[in-house]
Amino acid sequence: MDLSPLQSQLVNLKTQKNAVILAHYYQRPEIQQIADHVGDSLELSRKASESIAEILVFCGVHFMAETAKILNPNCKVLIPDLEAGCSLADSCAVLDFVQMRKSHPDHLAVSYINCSAEIKAHSDYICTSSNAVKIINSFPRDQKIIFAPDRNLGEYLIRETGREMVLWDGACAVHEAFSVQKLIELVQSYPSAKILAHPESKSEILKIAHFTGSTSAMIRYITESSADKFLIGTEAGILHQMKELAPEKTLIPIPTKEDTTCACSECAYMKVNTLQKVLQCLETESPEIILDPLVSSLALVPIRRMLQLS
Amino acid sequence: MATALYLAKLRPEIQIRLMDKSGGLQSATRLAQGGLAAVQLPHDSFEAHVKDTLEAGHYQNRPEAVWEVISRAPEIINDLSNWGVRWDRDESDKLHLGLEGGHSYPRIVHQADHSGKTIHEHLTFELEKHKNINPIAPGLVRDLWIKDSKCIGVIVWREDSSQEICLQARHVILATGGSGAIFPRTTNPPSATGDGLAMGIRAGVKTAGLHWIQFHPTVLLNSGDDRAFLLTEALRGAGAYVVNSSGRRFLFDSLPKGELAPRDLICSAIWNEITLNPGQMVYLDCRHFPKGKLHREFPQVSSLCSQVNLDPEKVPLPILPAAHYQCGGIIADRWGKTSLPGLFAIGEVAHTGLHGSNRLASNSLTEALVYAKNAASYLANQSLTQKQEVLAEQIKQIFSLEIPEDNSPSYPWKDLLFDHFIRKTPPGSALLRDIRLRLQILNLGVNRGIYSSKTLQERNLLQVYLELFNSMQASNHHDLHYQEN
Incomplete structure (x- = not known):
């Protein structure tokens, strides 16, 4: 190189x-x-x-x-x-989080790693998108849970684990921006492509995704999959790594509502x-x-x- | 210490354990320069001393407490004499009585200008004679041990072994002093972090008058040292000027009495001068004194100034106001009892109602001793045959947090405190939010067993700060510190 x-x-x-x-x-x-x-x-x-x-x-x-x-x-x-910064981490104010914990005293607080050090200090468990399901499933079935700060990821986890959770109403600005409309147009252009979404994405996208997983899980899915076309619902930057690992596959970024010209989702902070x-x-x-x-x-x-x- | 001594005399079989985070080294008593105000008949009268105390306290005092302390002050002087304290006397062997601001007669019983130190030393010496009083144990009391709404002991942090130990006791007496350390400058020892007050507040004990903080207007500005050196008020009485950087006696702008105005008003005026004019300094100017007067009449001031290489005959002395005394505190009755069964409070940590909103000079040592004696006689009458469930000593291992000196938390809000308490500007909501956030983290550390002496004391400071602020807001703005507006 x-x-x-x-x-x-x-x-x-x-x-x-x-x-x-x-x-x-x-x-x-x-x-x-x-x-x-x-x-x-x-x-x-x-x-x-x-x-x-x-x-x-x-x-x-x-x-x-x-x-x-x-x-x-x-x-x-x-x-x-x-x-x-990170719009998601910034969405969780410590005082409000502590208040939320106080109003649910018998709940364990699981926080997505995208949060400030103070929120982590006030949490019982930290998780990432790749281990969240595993961590939540390690608790007894009747354990009450608070999940912060990403509401989309929380909703996904409720579906995956069948647990009841109190969710913090936070969201990633980039993932929020995905336009379902653009996605439908894209799916019509590439009918054979597999749709991959990050768990933080909006539930409308998650519903039609063939695969939902963390960044590394998506890479694994692409390299192991027999399909050759993929629609990727995450940051555009990830495509670099994916393309290197899977040079023979066609990777198409899913566009955002705001920026249709470059047709990709870019996290400005990144x-x-x-x-x-x-x-x-x-x-x-x-x-x-x-x-x-x-x-x-x-x-x-x-x-x-x-x-x-x- | 006095409570232990009085009690040991009455009931030598009772086991008394003393806890002091500084190992008995730091105490505001030791720093007391004045003495004990005690009426000596027939020239003086209790009525006059009561009147002086009420006037200084802006009639916010509790009259029963004022009479209790003042009428028994001579008895306390006698007790101290019996413990070996020697007082200054005149040629005819009569007590030499000093005169201080606010007193209408000379009535300060003293030993030179280090009465507090003498008393502290004699009490310490006496303690060692009693077998039932355990020597002062190392360790910082983290919190009161509460069970079924009763105080049944204390939870102690032992830094040497990183352990938290629950110690059971039939009665717990707080004698932890004030909370001057929450201010950027204080005349209190650095250990005055309001520990007793904070643990009382956490246990829900009733308090009163917390925002009645007494400030001293003329404290020598000594950069690099948090603890302030007092420049006695008698200097202003003797004609010293308060001037700004350009040498102007600015006090007269707002105060017709100038340097002889009440100390709280002088504090406000000095603070305004400094904060409203960036770069402005304030000085106490004694250069016009006749040569030799300072050295003759104020030997302590003279020697202090020479220690920091300042010659008051040649240069004006840089000054600032500093926090001096906490007039309010945990409400304690005649016997030192608080609203929490099993818990007593004696001294500066307690609010007996003697001081009202502003303490009269040399009343605080007397107060502490009167209530120590009362508490001892109350405790001596308590039956020890009463059955008490003995709980096993609980020990918990703590993750001892190591905080490097240079990484200690800074308190950007500390300087704002002067504004809140001297000028009565309420703290901004952002500041309060930051303090609450920090307090939550500190409490979390205690709950999860991750802390250090430093974080425990910081937790106490912030707890006291919030209560002081709440008290200030709740007050009806009629007390002395609100006169400015």
Whole structure:
């Protein structure tokens, strides 16, 4: 693989500083190319907790870098741009969440990993889209559950597990934007294609999807499937990884309502990070993720439970 | 300590356990410079001392408490003498009586300007003579142990072994002092984090007058040290000026009496001067004093200034207001009993009603000793044959949180506190939300067994802060601290 001058510079600096770069599937392809590990939030969490590097550069959104810091508090965790937020994580206000817990005192709180460190601290379990079903099924059948912050994922989990759950009314702005109308048009153009959706997607899309699963589960589905055309209902950035792993398959992104010209769903926050910013952040060792030690220790408890169960 | 001594004398068979997070080293009593106000007949009268106390307290006092303390102050002086405390006396061996602001007669019994230290040392020495009083144990009391709406002991955090231990007791006495540490500057020792008040509040004990915080207007600005050095009010009485950076005596802008106005109004005026004019400093100027006067009449101020390399004869002294005394607290009756059965409160943590909304100088040590003696005589009359279920000592292992010094939480809201309490500006909703959020995390830490001495004390500070604020909002705005508006 040929590296650009900027990429080579980054790779050298990384070695020199004993740093590790973790990148999410949704990051720009040029960042994924120079990353030490590329994965979804669960895989990257594991990599972060196992890492013995002095510096972790987390190319993703804020809550992911926070999770890395919680799992590896002695490691310096850098994020190329502090503005890289997550609409879903931002949708869950701590005071309201605590209030919700207070009004359901006998419920266990399971929170999707896309939430702030404070929400994690106030939760009993953390889950990702790839292990949520498994974690919920590990509880006794009559266990009452609060699920936060993603309502779409929560509804999917209620259907999958048959459990009753109190749902936090939060949503991912990107997944929300999928237009059912555009999808129908697309399905008519590619009648043989398999429809793949992320569990965070709206229930209208989930209903017609052939397969619903996490990012890594989708990749597995594509590589193992006999079909050759796929409609993918998730971030466009994921296609890079999928195309590399399945070069012979045709992958078509499902368009969003807002942006029909590029016909793909892009998480604006994910694209905030650029190679230039990654280089600059490693050079200056800032911005750094700083967490209160108490919040960090409290948040570690439910994350550990998740890692043990998955 | 005094309660233990009084009780040990009455009932030597009762086992008394003392708990002090600082191991008996830190105490506001030790810092008391004045002494104990105690009427010496026939020149002075109880009526006059009562009147002075009520006036200072803006008639928010409970008259029964005022009479109780004032009429028994001479008896307390006698008790202290019996414990070996020696007082300053004149040539004819009569007690030397000091005069302080707000008192209409000289009636302050004292030993030089370190009465509190002497008393503390003698009490500590006396304690060691009693076999039934266990030496002060290390550990921070985390919370009261409550069962069936009764206080049955305390839950102690032992940092050395990372354990939480439940200790059972027939009676628990809070003597934890004030909560000056919630303010950015205080004359209290750093240990004054309102622990007793906070655990009482968490247990639902009734409180009163929490927002009656007494501020001292002229505390030497000593950068880098949270604890403030008092510049006695007598300096203003002797003619010192309060000036701003340009040397102007700005107090006269709003206060016709200038430097001789009541201390709460001076606090407001100084605080306004500083906060409304960025970069402005306020000083106490003694440069016009006759040469040698300071050294002669205010030796403590002189030596203090030389310690921080300031010469008051040559430069004006930088000052700021600082939190001084908590006049309200946990409501305690004549016997020190609180609204929670089994729990007593003595001293600054208690609200007996003596001080009203503003404490008269040198009344607090007397108050603590009077109620310590009352509580002891009440406890001595309690039957110990009464059956009591003995609960097993419970020990829980805690995840001891290690917080590096440089990573300690900062309190951006601390400076705002002066605004709330001196200028009476209510805190913004964002600030209150942040404090509630932090308190929730701290409580969660306690519930999940993840904490440290630092987070426990921070939890107490924030708990007290919220209650102070609630109390301020609930008050009818008639008390002394609201005069400005």
